[in-house]
Amino acid sequence: MSEAGKPRLCRVSGRDTWHIYHQRKRISTGCTDRASAELILARYAAELSRPTTRAVSVSEILSLYLNDRREALKPGAERLSWAHKPVAAWFGEKPPEAVTDRECRAYAQKRMETGIAPSTARTEMQALRAALRWAAAQKIITECPNVPLPSRSPPKERWLTRDEAHALIGGCEAFHIRLFVILALGTGARVSALLELPWSRVDMERRIIDLRDPGKARTAKGRARVPINDGLLATLQEAHAVRETGWVIEWAGDRVASVKRGFRAATIRAGLEGVTPHTLRHTAATWMAQAGVPLWEIAGFLGHSNTAMVEETYAHHSPGHLKGASSSGYDPSATVPG
Template sequence: MEGRAVVGTMKHTWKALKDRFGPLEGEAVSIADCRAHIAERRALRSERFPNGIQDGTIHTELGHLRMVLLWAEKHKLIEKAPAIERPSKPEPKADHLTRGEVRRLLDAGNAPHIRLAILLMIGTGARNEAALQLTWDRVDFDRRMIQLRNPFDKSRRKGRATVPMNDTLFAALESSRKVALTPFVIEWAGRQVRSIKRGLKAAGQAIGRPDVSPHMLRHSAAVWLAEDGHSMWEISEFLGHSDIKTTTKIYARFSPTHLRKLADSLNV
């Protein structure tokens, strides 16, 4: 898993797992242990989680446990990985921003790098990590294309596409390139920006959308593409999805043209 974002996440999920599962032999983990973990986490309430830990988080925690045990079986550290019971994975959040909300979000952005990051993620559908790691050598102003995947990064990462720039993004990047101090497109005070969550959150609160997140920008871009009637195949390629089924499952319902020809064929 070296080099993948999941490594950082697993460090946090282990904090939730270690007290119950840490003392156990791998093969000794039981369904009862999993159910006890689920019940305990659901009941855990705090100022941050007034309704307890949500099933999506618990699903991820036990999924990481399952991943480790399967790895142990593969490498013959244990004879057989036990079954891990998890709560059902919740449906993806459907919240997205309208074009008007994004324009207001841009106005509320309190720093140039926040506004540029918003334009970049909306204009390309880039994942947060891909946007913050983008370097100027992968921005082709002549062909008006952006290569979101770093060709020198051999780590296994979620799909990163090569996408064209629209006029708004082109103008913003061209202006930023002239004053750039680092190789990174998203920079502040001469340094690479590692996170925009705080700045984005502040802008979101200013427009009455405190739920804004980097992923919501990517999700909003995909919804807009579907609403404009682009095919699921094109949207899948633009987003860098490895499987068109993922695109169709999440975004087909936003498209006014998806399956329209089939419905028209059933006129009587």
């Protein structure tokens, strides 16, 4: 702002109070002494220099945040793309000020009333919170509203016994579904990691599968390099011999985008209930814990950077779980010291 355009103090003829003169307007300070008027002038000038923010809706913030993550190739964009849709539909063109604790709790409650799991509602609220924090950091909004999150869902306990796993594999009519099931049980990998796995990251000579995608940034939900056991090796060799594309999981000469329908049909044929593709990852980790594999090794196999989640979910399956603590308790058969 040029010196000529800056606000300044002036006095109006016939009046004792000081005024602020700015842009051909006079604004009374209400002060008769110059020192007090100078303080008011300073506050007025500070307000003029404060950056202004344009009106923006919650829906627009979510879209801007999603685009930013996609353009910067940041992790989480795919999950955010589905998580932000119901949130945008709920808040619509409302301003960020409409994101209150009460409104967030009402949203989560409504979502769960429609059959959505608490964990899904939590993920959607996390997407909203991340978008608002990003908007505040980018000066798109002046303040970031608080976004309370629904409680976490308890860890899923459903896992397959060996007999159930054999029944599931037997229920797979399509070869690519059978391959997916055997891969998931043998690697403990997430569904997305297997559907995105190319043959170039499968080394059958060294018997290693590299689930890490070099084109994607590393996230807390990491991926690992896992060994290929004997049963998995035979299945991979069979699949590699008849491959038509560069993808491990393929069908009709194309990459498979989803196994939900074929997997669901296989569970029905096998007579299994409460089983989803993610159950296979849970099953692989449970089997390892039951076999006495150290939790830190299970964490590494699953791609986790620490054992906290593994300990919470799988420690009780370990044959040695709490045995040390139990051995220090009262044993009626022990000799009582004299």
